[in-house]
Amino acid sequence: MNLLGLSYDKLMELDLGQPKYRNRQLFEGLHKKGQDYEQMSNLPQALREQLAEEYPLPVVTLKEAFVSKADNTRKLIFSLEDGNIIEAVLMHYRYGWTLCTPTQVGCAMGCSFCASTLQGLVRNLDRAELLSIFYKSSTYIGEISRIVLMGSGEPLHNYNEVVAYLRLLTDERGRNLSARHITLSTCGFVKEIERLATENLPITLTISLHAPNDELRRKIMPIADKVALEDLLNAAQNYQKATGRRVTIEYTLIKGFNDGLAHAVELSYRLKDRGFHVNLISVNPLEEASHQTPLRKNVEQFKKELEARQINVTIRRELGRDISGSCGQLRNRYVELEKRS
Numbered sequence: 001m002n003l004l005g006l007s008y009d010k011l012m013e014l015d016l017g018q019p020k021y022r023n024r025q026l027f028e029g030l031h032k033k034g035q036d037y038e039q040m041s042n043l044p045q046a047l048r049e050q051l052a053e054e055y056p057l058p059v060v061t062l063k064e065a066f067v068s069k070a071d072n073t074r075k076l077i078f079s080l081e082d083g084n085i086i087e088a089v090l091m092h093y094r095y096g097w098t099l100c101t102p103t104q105v106g107c108a109m110g111c112s113f114c115a116s117t118l119q120g121l122v123r124n125l126d127r128a129e130l131l132s133i134f135y136k137s138s139t140y141i142g143e144i145s146r147i148v149l150m151g152s153g154e155p156l157h158n159y160n161e162v163v164a165y166l167r168l169l170t171d172e173r174g175r176n177l178s179a180r181h182i183t184l185s186t187c188g189f190v191k192e193i194e195r196l197a198t199e200n201l202p203i204t205l206t207i208s209l210h211a212p213n214d215e216l217r218r219k220i221m222p223i224a225d226k227v228a229l230e231d232l233l234n235a236a237q238n239y240q241k242a243t244g245r246r247v248t249i250e251y252t253l254i255k256g257f258n259d260g261l262a263h264a265v266e267l268s269y270r271l272k273d274r275g276f277h278v279n280l281i282s283v284n285p286l287e288e289a290s291h292q293t294p295l296r297k298n299v300e301q302f303k304k305e306l307e308a309r310q311i312n313v314t315i316r317r318e319l320g321r322d323i324s325g326s327c328g329q330l331r332n333r334y335v336e337l338e339k340r341s
């Protein structure tokens with residue numbers, strides 16, 4: 001049993017052979033302070049040793065941190081107990097640090113512009129590993145006020161662990177992160193979006209759309225073979241109604257593929273009167289794919305075209321490009337280097 005992944009109620013039920021206030025201290029040590037057992041100086045030494053023996057915590061080790069000279073973005077490389085390597089990113093905004101967290105080792109989704117999927121899905125991260133990544137990142141940088149589930153993996157493909165993780169992270173007796181400061185990005189798990197809307201966990205949902213129609217979307221995102229774009233947008237709109245949280249549409253612009261004015265017009269018809277916000281991103285080219293970054297003026301024109309049709313839109317600021325900007329790139333390079341050395 002992994003104590004880090006236990007809810008408050010389950011941890012309180014655990015018989016440690018101690019008064020119950022020790023269980024509460026343990027929960028606070030794990031979640032409020034992000035401590036290992038040996039750091040919990042308010043617990044008796046014998047209890048700390050017993051916990052370490054009977055309930056070892058997940059071994060998630062911060063191996064290396066890369067700092068962007070351009071914008072102070074930090075890329076953190078962690079190793080897991082089974083030797084897998086994962087990458088998390090810390091981004092600094094005016095309101096503080098945001099953690100971009102992975103939810104799986106690798107990804108099964110096969111989006112053609114994404115480095116995280118090049119080796120397919122290796123395995124899910126469990127709730128304790130996810131929490132450990134958050135707490136270790138926080139120990140490294142200080143307070144983290146927001147998280148985005150946009151790192152390697154499709155979070156809704158790992159639904160149970162991700163939701164349990166978010167419940168623990170937002171527990172007011174623990175880290176007490178506001179659900180409003182959490183953003184989850186999905187490429188299109190419609191049933192899970194519907195389920196998420198019923199969880200009473202009002203997080204922000206982001207849809208990785210990247211194309212204005214099914215035909216174009218299928219060329220870069222295999223999920224489009226299974227999920228129609230209209231069904232996905234309807235699910236997102238229902239989520240927005242149920243939670244009161246405005247949905248964001250992520251649209252990665254690829255030169256000569258989906259960045260034309262006709263694409264912007266078609267996208268605006270698709271999104272008309274839905275109340276979504278659009279985030280435009282310039283693709284970060286991968287060696288393994290032929291996608292090219294769009295011209296800056298085309299990105300601006302695309303934005304203007306959407307605005308002219310009353311679509312709310314921003315261009316996402318690029319962060320950490322000098323330290324392998326796009327999701328999964330740095331982790332893949334790190335793994336390659338480890339293999340060679």
Ligand code: SF4
Nearest residue numbers: 107109111114117153
């Ligand atoms: S973009 Fe997201 S869903 Fe698509 S392959 Fe990458 S990690 Fe997976």
